[in-house]
Amino acid sequence: MAFWLLVGLLLLTASAAESFSGQSAGCQTKCGNVDILYPFGIGAGCFNGMAGFEILCNTSSDNGGLVPTLAATKPPIPVQSLSVHPDPVVEVMLPVAYNCYNSSGDTVMSFDGSVDLKQNGAYRISDRRNMFVVLGCNTIAFTQNGYSGGKGLYRNDYYAGCTSYCSDAQSTQDDKCAGLGCCHVEIAPGLTDNNIAFQIWPRGEQVEFSPCDYAFLVGKDNYHFRRAHLKMNINQTMPVWLDWAIRNGTAAASSTPSCPSPEAHTKKPADYAYACLSDNSECVNSTNGPGYYCKCSKGYRGNPYVADGCKDIDECADKYPCYGDCTNTPGDYDCTCRRGYQPSGGGPKEQECSEKFPLPAQLALGITLGFSFLVVAVLFTLILLQKRKIKEHFKKNGGSVLQGLDSIMIFSKHDLKKITKNNSEVIGQGGFGKVYKGMLEDNTMVAVKTSIEINKARKEDFTNEVTIQSQMMHNNIIKLLGCCLEVDVPMLVYEFAANxxxxxxxxxxxxxxxxxxxxxxxxxxxxxxxxxxxxxxxxxxxxxxxxxxxxxxxxxxxxxxxxxxxxxxxxxxxxxxxxxxxxxxxxxxxxxxxxxxxxxxxxxxxxxxxxxxxxxxxxxxxxxxxxxxxxxxxxxxxxxxxxxxxxxxxxxxxxxxxxxxxxxxxxxxxxxxxxxxxxxxxxxxxxxxxxxxxxxxxxxxxxxxxxxxxxxxxxxxxxxxxxxxxxxxxxxxxxxx
Structure with a gap:
């Protein structure tokens, strides 16, 4: 008796270890045209023991071919494709819900398109990739998910829908799904089931060109509305994307798996149910529901759910960018310039290497440096002369007197360029020059105009004039706000008169x-x-x-x-x-x-x-x-x-x-x-x-x-x-x- 208990215990331990160490030898890896990659599998011992990864491979009643389906869903859902990397998604075909009417407007056929992925299973309806679509004339339809058992105001946890209207078939337009014959809405993350309800409106002549209302989930890039879809086959199915993750199959939040701490990686798979088995793999927390998924580390490619499943990428063989000699390394590659060349810019992984400093280059560099030094010297001299000229203008235009006035602002030449946007808008032509529209930093509109040329004899008169103008405070006299004295002919800044x-x-x-x-x-x-x-x-x-x-x-x-x-x-x-x-x-x-x-x-x-x-x-x-x-x-x-x-x-x-x-x-x-x-x-x-x-x-x-x-x-x-x-x-x- 003790012997058989020991045998049973060993078998259970082997089974548990196998469910987290990868597929057993001899497992079926293809069903129809779909590759079956672990953690998915067909048959006992061929899939991850967590809920939802078993695949059924059945014969299709339509064409006699093999069709993979998700065994854990209700009803079993046909699979179009399974993806382990780079994103954990499954493409499936879900039925279209419908509500059909006779000429009197009475419902004669209906189907709610009900699908249950199981709340504690591996799958969630992808909110990033899918949308909810309603077809028909004078109809409202909505998807309802997550039966709450009467905890809230309504019986379900989530509702989403839209209204589709059309007066006749000609009012609809192909590729336009915005309310005329077709409408669509985004859906929320975390959805595990789908049940569609229709709001029935009075029917009239619309029955002739729209005998049924339709509603369905579908991939955002997988559906384009056509006017002919108003008479869709009621047995139609639509491609829908499911996100999947490693979950523990229970509803308890405390036992929901997530990426473990780094020290957990040292435990044996039999002792710790950790699904990322490849040495060069990483754990990523799921963004759609609880759980996590695995991916190969940078520089590796393959299946992270099986031991040694992530293989080093040979970047050199795959023609990764390299403008030199390429050498593959674990998880990366080295790229070095060939002899006689040196890196330039971002290095040989980004651009061509340059020849190492030949004699012509040295001569060119010397000439360039000499010319650059000359240019810098000239520019420096010009800057000094310009600054000296600005100071001379400022002094000539009475700056030493006017800068002491509190009633006006002294603007620099740079300030005026910014205020007038380089004199971009001329609003008048005065006796001494143009008048420009400008705006101060506080969004006050101003007019900037040229004054008169100042000489030594005129300097005192000009400063007196500006002083008096700045002191004239009357509602019917244009106010002088400031002036610029760093130019040959002073510029005056006045308040702006819009009319x-x-x-x-x-x-x-x-x-x-x-x-x-x-x-x-x-x-x-x-x-x-x-x-x-x-x-x-x-x-x-x-x-x-x-x-x-x-x-x-x-x-x-x-x-x-x-x-x-x-x-x-x-x-x-x-x-x-x-x-x-x-x-x-x-x-x-x-x-x-x-x-x-x-x-x-x-x-x-x-x-x-x-x-x-x-x-x-x-x-x-x-x-x-x-x-x-x-x-x-x-x-x-x-x-x-x-x-x-x-x-x-x-x-x-x-x-x-x-x-x-x-x-x-x-x-x-x-x-x-x-x-x-x-x-x-x-x-x-x-x-x-x-x-x-x-x-x-x-x-x-x-x-x-x-x-x-x-x-x-x-x-x-x-x-x-x-x-x-x-x-x-x-x-x-x-x-x-």
């Missing part, structure tokens, strides 16, 4: 001109006057702009006016009231200044009067063929005491509008008086415009001036009679001087 200039808005191309309401024009006039009043009387220095015109009145995105372009301005101290060196723009320049060279506060008043005329007429200073806006307005007010016929018809609509326009016109005529002392100052101009804006809001009765018009003989005239009288007169023939 361009008043010149562009009033007289630009048809595509750029915008409708301007009377209220908006009055606001622009009033706020521009406020900016000039501040310049004339609210700063420590008396400032004359010298070139007031629509092109130098910029508008923000909210049409707030900003007085700009101080390139021709002069800073006048309290003991000086004129200068001899500023030239303004013809058409806006004060005749007194033009004759005498004296620039006074009243010179800016004159130019602003021209701007007022352009605002209420929307005509340039010279319009038509040769009509002068200033002369025609003066003629109208001298002869008829009204400019009604000159007003822009877009805003001269109601009598209240005419009243406001007449008062603006009279203010402009006062600003344009030839005698300087008879012109109002900017303080009075601004106050009169403020009163007009109040009158516009509260009615003409709030204005202090009478809306009735009188001629020289105090004979009352109505606006209509004046307009009729004036319309008979033609504009004077003038040349644009």
């Amino acid at each position: 361009g200039s008043l010149q562009d808005i009033l007289h630009g191309d048809a595509n750029h001109s915008l409708p301007l309401t009377l209220d908006l024009r009055l606001d622009i006039a009033t706020q521009s006057a406020e900016g000039l009043r501040y310049m004339h009387s609210s700063t420590n220095h008396t400032i004359r702009h010298g070139d007031i015109k629509p092109a130098n009145i910029l508008l923000t995105d909210k049409f707030v006016p900003k007085i700009s372009d101080f390139g021709t301005s002069k800073l006048l101290t309290v003991d000086k009231d004129f200068t001899m060196f500023v030239v303004g723009s013809m058409g806006y320049i004060d005749p007194v200044f033009h004759k005498t060279g004296r620039l006074t506060q009243k010179s800016d008043v004159y130019s602003f009067g021209v701007v007022l005329l352009e605002l209420i007429s929307r005509k340039p200073t010279i319009y038509g063929e040769n009509c002068s806006l200033i002369i025609e307005f003066q003629k109208a007010y001298d002869e008829m005491n009204t400019g009604r016929d000159m007003f822009d018809k877009e805003i001269a609509i109601e009598e209240q509008d005419i009243f406001i326009l007449e008062e603006i016109g009279r203010l402009a005529i006062d600003c344009l008086k030839e005698k300087v002392e008879e012109r109002p100052d900017m303080n009075e101009v601004a106050e009169r415009l403020v009163i007009l804006r109040r009158a516009r809001k509260h009615g003409p009765e709030s204005y202090s001036f009478s809306p009735t018009y009188f001629d020289e003989n105090s004979i009352e005239r109505t606006p209509n009679s004046l307009a009729a009288e004036f319309s008979a007169n033609s504009c004077a023939t003038l040349s644009a001087s």
